[in-house]
Amino acid sequence: MSSQKKPVGVVPLGEVPEIALKVIAAHISGYYKLSVQILPPLEHPEYAFDERRFQYNAGIILKAFESMRFKDYDKIIGVLNPDLFIPIFTHVFGEAKQGGKFALVSLFRLGKNPDGSPSPSSLIYERVAKVALHELGHLFNLLHCQEKRCLMHFSGDxxxxxxxxxxxxxxxxxxxxxxxxxxxxxEESLKKLDKIPLNLLGSKERFRQ
Structure with missing residues (x-):
């Protein structure tokens, strides 16, 4: 058993590349020493589509999660392809309720470089991992950090x-x-957690498709 009573659940919403789910699960397990399970897919969240913006409202999806049965999981990270937004931003890579149970990761904007060119798969998966770990940090009540060299620093683009x-x-x-x-x-969990360094170092090995 890892560092918590219940595992983190990673759930696809609609069709999501399996490798993206595995990358998220592996990084949560490897970096935060938490047990993780990839769950069966849920339906595509058409109910959250905003016709004016042609995007999906992250808040509506998170609200819908609250009515679903995830009692066997400590935290839930939903992963989906569509572009997400919240009313105060044009888009978000992910969204989470601070200190809550549910978070989202969108793959929509992670596949291209700033100049619009396609990104290599290794870089895409690194971005996926960053967004997932960042949003999970919010679920554990971590706020946005002022330190630019921190995973919890806000990323707008x-x-x-x-x-x-x-x-x-x-x-x-x-x-x-x-x-x-x-x-x-x-006691076993405490021993595992004691091995987490004060500065969680990134692996030099990136996931490859």
Whole structure:
């Protein structure tokens, strides 16, 4: 058993590349030392489509999650292809309820470089991992960080996301470790968590399709 009572669930909404789900699950397990399960797909969230914006309202999807049965999971990350927005932003890469249970990751804007050219698959999967880990951080009550070299720093566009490292700053690492330790309920979990470094280092190996 890992560092919590219940695993994190990664659930596709509609058709999502399986490798994207595996990348997210592997990074959550490898970086945060949490148990993870990839769940069967849910239906495409057509109910959240905004005809004026031709985007999907992330808040509506998160609200719908609250009525679904995920009692066997501590946190849920929904992964989908469509472009997401919230009313105060033109788009978001992901969205989460601060300190809550549910988060979203959109793949829509992660496949192209700032100049519009296609990105290599390794870079796409790195972006996917960053967004997922960032949103999961919010679920564990981490706020946006002022430190630019921190995973929890806000990324408004692809260039920001690419410049953001996949590791947390010392403050955010310490905060997250404390949250996970408080959530842990057995000695084995505590031993595993004790191995999390104060600065979560990114792997040099990237996922390849």
């Amino acid at each position: 692809i260039q920001d996301l690419d410049e953001t490292p996949i590791n947390l700053c010392r403050y955010c690492s310490t905060f997250l470790k404390d949250r996970l330790l408080r959530q842990s309920d057995n």
